[in-house]
Amino acid sequence: MFVDAAGGCRPHGRDYGDRNDARVLSGIAAAVQSVSGVGPRILIAGGGFGGLYAALYLARSPDRPPGTRIVLLDRKNFFTFTPLLAEVASGSLGREHVTQPYRVYTAKHEFEFLQADIHVIEPQRKRLVTSIGQLSYDYLVLALGGEPRYFGMEEVERTALPYQSLRHALALRDRGVGLVEQFQHTSDKTRREAMMSFVIAGGGPAGSEVAGELQHLLCDVVPRYYDLDVVPRIVLVEGGEEILGQFDPRLAREGHRLLEERGVEIFVGVRVAGYESGSVVLSDGERIRADTLVWTVGVGPSRVVTRSDLPRANGGGVEVDEFLRVVGCPNIYAVGDCNHIVSNRLSATAAAGPIQKSRRSPSIRGCGRRATSRTTSSGAPSNATRRTTLARSSHWGPGKRWSRLSATAGPDGPPGGCTAWSIS
Numbered sequence: 001m002f003v004d005a006a007g008g009c010r011p012h013g014r015d016y017g018d019r020n021d022a023r024v025l026s027g028i029a030a031a032v033q034s035v036s037g038v039g040p041r042i043l044i045a046g047g048g049f050g051g052l053y054a055a056l057y058l059a060r061s062p063d064r065p066p067g068t069r070i071v072l073l074d075r076k077n078f079f080t081f082t083p084l085l086a087e088v089a090s091g092s093l094g095r096e097h098v099t100q101p102y103r104v105y106t107a108k109h110e111f112e113f114l115q116a117d118i119h120v121i122e123p124q125r126k127r128l129v130t131s132i133g134q135l136s137y138d139y140l141v142l143a144l145g146g147e148p149r150y151f152g153m154e155e156v157e158r159t160a161l162p163y164q165s166l167r168h169a170l171a172l173r174d175r176g177v178g179l180v181e182q183f184q185h186t187s188d189k190t191r192r193e194a195m196m197s198f199v200i201a202g203g204g205p206a207g208s209e210v211a212g213e214l215q216h217l218l219c220d221v222v223p224r225y226y227d228l229d230v231v232p233r234i235v236l237v238e239g240g241e242e243i244l245g246q247f248d249p250r251l252a253r254e255g256h257r258l259l260e261e262r263g264v265e266i267f268v269g270v271r272v273a274g275y276e277s278g279s280v281v282l283s284d285g286e287r288i289r290a291d292t293l294v295w296t297v298g299v300g301p302s303r304v305v306t307r308s309d310l311p312r313a314n315g316g317g318v319e320v321d322e323f324l325r326v327v328g329c330p331n332i333y334a335v336g337d338c339n340h341i342v343s344n345r346l347s348a349t350a351a352a353g354p355i356q357k358s359r360r361s362p363s364i365r366g367c368g369r370r371a372t373s374r375t376t377s378s379g380a381p382s383n384a385t386r387r388t389t390l391a392r393s394s395h396w397g398p399g400k401r402w403s404r405l406s407a408t409a410g411p412d413g414p415p416g417g418c419t420a421w422s423i424s
């Protein structure tokens with residue numbers, strides 16, 4: 001019940017020990033409440049890259065005061081390794097390869113986990129309202145990530161498949177395979193065209209990866225089992241001048257070339273402007289009849305944040321100072337995709353969460369360090385972020401299957417970067 005995912009893959013190459021048996025969750029909330037006055041209680045809201053690494057860091061910290069309780073909260077009971085979600089969408093990997101139960105970590109490290117949906121934060125009362133009751137804290141680390149942004153396009157929001165979580169990746173896989181099944185007994189030409197057209201909005205790493213993986217699923221795997229008399233159309237739409245814009249330009253060009261070589265159509269300099277009568281409408285007026293629109297554009301603030309009385313920068317992320325403290329709330333910190341640093345901004349990448357965590361945690365212990373700027377003068381992510389930003393190359397060339405390229409290349413490095421890890 002509690003250990004929902006089984007993980008064989010340890011993406012960071014660390015041994016976190018054997019998988020822990022499921023523990024009884026009920027009653028832990030009460031236990032957390034009852035320690036009031038014993039030592040500081042740190043709640044970490046959200047167990048993604050920012051939250052999980054914050055928990056691990058604080059749990060390992062030799063400086064934490066005696067009696068400190070660290071409790072990680074998440075609505076699901078497993079960590080998701082988002083960079084590999086595209087492979088789940090194509091069926092190349094299963095859910096067990098990209099998830100790790102939090103219990104694996106709590107078995108080895110001194111923090112607790114509670115599965116709970118957080119509804120709202122009440123900073124004045126120092127408590128969270130959650131699906132398992134109200135939880136009070138002495139310190140709160142907000143790491144709730146972001147939610148897709150649709151820029152007011154309601155029809156797009158209703159139609160598009162978001163692409164942020166394991167659930168979304170599985171839904172996309174099921175949609176693709178389901179459409180192929182329907183296609184077998186559909187004779188209407190217009191319907192057939194829409195069924196086999198897949199538009200991906202956003203040519204960043206997530207969109208580019210999902211385009212490559214869908215192409216692999218629909219053009220390499222599906223024809224082995226189905227008699228498809230058309231070549232599925234996969235269209236990647238990017239509003240900027242080039243896909244993979246946050247990478248070194250040579251790496252971005254290589255990604256573009258590889259995708260096109262595989263048959264992905266790439267439209268740059270246009271945006272998805274709407275979805276009408278079964279067609280994706282582009283900003284230049286072109287319409288693409290497609291049942292499937294995958295949305296990888298824009299990260300907006302979590303609904304919990306918008307519901308709560310917290311300062312936000314231009315209606316976006318939680319406003320934090322250089323120590324990642326929420327402005328006006330000295331005992332709340334915000335890390336990862338849900339924050340907005342007043343003076344500078346990390347890109348929304350997995351690298352940012354752990355980097356920010358290391359800047360924030362010391363100040364919980366009262367010896368804060370500044371969160372330094374990680375953007376270059378041009379506004380592009382610095383190498384600190386680029387180093388761990390990943391692009392998949394599997395299926396894209398001989399000998400590269402299951403391997404990934406990381407954009408370690410700085411301005412003078414090789415355009416291909418080097419292999420970040422290899423699964424088999």
Ligand SMILES: Cc1cc2nc3c(=O)[nH]c(=O)nc-3n(C[C@H](O)[C@H](O)[C@H](O)COP(=O)(O)OP(=O)(O)OC[C@H]3O[C@@H](n4cnc5c(N)ncnc54)[C@H](O)[C@@H]3O)c2cc1C
Pocket residue numbers: 045046047048049050051073074075076082083084085086116117118119143144145146163164165205206302304335336337338347348349350351352353388389390391
């Ligand atoms: C498909 C995809 C691929 C990506 N690939 C890369 C990559 O290759 N390299 C890279 O650097 N970055 C990549 N990213 C970006 C990276 O995943 C994010 O920047 C990073 O996860 C942000 O960390 P976070 O802790 O802020 O939020 P998240 O990792 O999103 O974690 C937020 C957590 O909060 C939980 N949560 C949210 N709301 C609630 C609630 N109300 N109650 C309880 N729990 C809640 C969620 O379940 C989740 O576990 C990718 C993102 C996606 C979606």
